[in-house]
Amino acid sequence: KTAFLHGDLEEDIYMDQPEGFIVPGKEDYVCRLKKSLYGLKQSPRQWYKRFDSFMLSKGFQRSQYDSCVYLKFVNGSPTYLLLYVDDM
Secondary structure, three states, rough: OOHHHHOOOOOOOEOOOOOOOOOOOOOOEEEEOOOOOOOOOOOOHHHHHHHHHHHHHHHEEEEEOOOOOOEEEHHHHHHHEOOOOOOO
């Protein structure tokens, strides 16, 4: 459940202060999110973009037929990584 907590957001998103963390005297203040939270519509896409850029930075190539398949050759031997996330 924590996979979606680390994606960077491209747009400004604000939320009410979380229950139990409301600052006394500032109840009408809101929080501006810097990172994606589980449950946001943008979370799966932002998480995938971060995962994808990481895999590409490690020398993997994304399959042109399936964006959830990555391939890397090490010493002439292929390494395949298949990503499956339920409800993605």
